[in-house]
Amino acid sequence: MNTPDSMTARLSQTAPAHRLDPLLKPRSIAFVGASTRPNTPGNSMIRAARRDGFSGALYAINQKYDEVEGVACFPDLAALPQRVDHVVLGLANEHLEAGLNDAIRHGAAAVTIFASCNLPGAHDTLADRLQAVAREAGIVICGGNSMGFVNPPLGLVVSGYMARHRLAPGGATLITQSGSAFSALAYNDQRLKFSAAISSGRELTVTTADYIDWALDQPETRVIGLFLETARDPEAFKASLAKAERLRIPVVVLKVGRTEMSAAFAASHSGAIAGDNAAYEALFAKHGVLTVETLDSLAANLLLFSTVKPAGQGGLASIHDSGGEREMVADLATKLGIPFARISKDTQDRLARHLDDGLKPDNPLDVWGTGRDFETHVEACLDALVDDPDTAIGVMFEDIRNGSYITEGFTAAAIRVAKRSAKPVALVTNYSALDHRDVALKVTEAGVPVIDGTEEGLGAIRNLLAFRDHAPVAPLLRPANPKRDQWRSRLVKGALNESEGLALLADYGIRVPRHYRAETLEDTLAAAGAIGFPVALKTAAPGIQHKSDPQGVLLGLRNQDELRAAYQDMASRLGPAVLVAEMAPKGVEIALGLIRDPQFGPYLMVASGGIWIEVLKDRAVAVAPLDHRWAQHLIDSLRIRPLLDGKRGAAPTDIDALARAILSLSDISGELGDLIAEMDVNPLIVSASGAFAVDALVVTQRFPPKLPGFGDKEARN
Structure with missing residues (x-):
């Protein structure tokens, strides 16, 4: 999370202007297609840009008017009194080419396009033409098919639509390839405050990766949220996630399009059970990227990460005013794998002094008894729980409501504890449709984020702890395999037979029959x-x-x-x-796989093996290179992991040998992975005497060569 050290590191990198500054931090903007007609994008974009206090120069462009919403209007860009940084093209598709060419001739560095960039006709290439012209000119574009963006620290809204309220600045950056997700998260709940929110649209010249890179250079950014359909520039996307990991800025992603369509086309079991999303999953795991599945969960994560202090060591400490709802939270937290703090005897004694008869000093804690002097007792109990050495975060689960004196007492207690503590404190409601909008905003702005929904709140807490625990992979520096070049020469010629596949494994240190x-x-x-x-x-x-x-x-x-x-x-x-x-000896059957993704390159899979590989679909994925700790993590994440410890009289297996086999596959990925399309080691039999590869399938058909585009360095510069 954003700490003083990480912020200093980022500030030291911000002296040179980022290439997206003219787009997202412009000093001057011209709005082409401005209109005086109410309730149109051409009118709304002017009102939105003026409302929140942007101090830069604003100009309207339309030959029909002298003024639009108090902004001076000019017939065209050539008539402006200055060269502007940014031109907003509030134009229909048929006028976009002319508008973009005008912006280029004017000397603008950035353009925003709201329109879809589609013209009638099945073979229309308007988007391609705009992209080519913009790249040639070196101009950056937000869109097309974009809802625009907001930069609340500058008081800037560039959009054909606007929120009803002024957007207050905060620490969350949202980058979304869905316009609806942009307007839903940026324009509604005032608890969630942004350093920037960007609707990237078709990403003609600026991709999600570029926006992440820019956000990481902004000192306000505490967390980055993504609504992601695809990474249009895979190499830059990987680099941006690595930068976020290095700077300790959490990235939370809602990845859509996570199908298993590729299973029908896979040549190996590994390719079949991995599915289309596995490469993203492996990449996210490598860099500590946190994942969610709904917009509500994305908003909950952004709210928590952008407002609270970093998590301490230990687990969750929670306080409740309902025994039944406490049990519900405990059940769900256990299901999600969230540990509760193991509070000390001293903490229990502190709690006991403030509990009515019949209430036990436990964690999670039911604090509600007679209600006598409840605010004092709630504050003392929450304070004791948060102070406990094993508490990472203190959370009040309370169904707060506007106009309730109980709500006022509970939330006032939470706010005071949060101000005193160096640990994060939050409030989670167990019902998301409460009448609490006013009090929830007030409490959040006082430093205790109010997250609606038990599952959303606990999911965000789980991610907060996961981010705390993420450590970058530290692979050992291993010398190149002496037979690497020999195998590269062989793989270029085509697929290996099984005997050759086993020989390859043996040369990389995996035991074979x-x-x-x-x-x-x-x-x-x-x-x-x-x-x-x-x-x-x-x-x-x-x-x-x-x-x-x-x-x-x-x-x-x-x-x-x-x-x-x-x-x-x-x-x-x-x-x-x-x-x-x-x-082979008898043992637990594991499958190892190597799959080369056409976007992100090779990644590894560890799974339940033998005949169960496609039935259980019990697998974990990772990107090489790995270290021993990460190999052990892959093993521990499998559902069949307990079998490796020995069950029903079977001896414990050599788990370290399995980890070494995974590291050997990591070496193969690093040295040969660009030549292998899919590779199965199934089964790898793990027993007390080691790990023994029984079968090997190596497929070498090549993916089509990468087309020129976002993957090319020249195209990004």
């Missing part, structure tokens, strides 16, 4: 003799990726007679090429 390829019965029997019975027999026919589907895997063949019969049957059905392999 002894195995031989054979194409005759005699060679098959000889291979088994060299290995020793029992053995496994697998088809090595080209093109069969999942060998168990056509009954191409037979296990535990005990002697030559069983092997002979098995080979003759398999050869008659699937062809003579086979793999004879050592039988």
